[in-house]
Amino acid sequence: MHRYTLLPAFVYNNSKIRAITYLPDFVGKDFIIECKGYPNDAWANREKLFKYYLSLNEPNTKFYIVRNNKDVDNLIDILKS
DSSP states (O other), X not given: OOOEEXXXXXXXXXXXXXXXXXXXXXXXXXXEEEEOSSOOTTHHHHHXXXXXXXXXXXXXXXXXXXXXXXXXXXXXXHHHO
């Protein structure tokens, strides 16, 4: 299990602000998979933050989002080739 810190915790006006983290569904050697059937309102921002994190820290890691069985089947074909 690999939790990514997208924005570290900090203090603002003497108030502790919690870190923003992301825990993907699957992490491979050079890929990450997120299964999102019905994304919630927070997902769009978290996805952008995570892509930003990857661009700075792991630019060669591929990030896949699958939403249904067809997406999963297609991704399996991609990863097998």
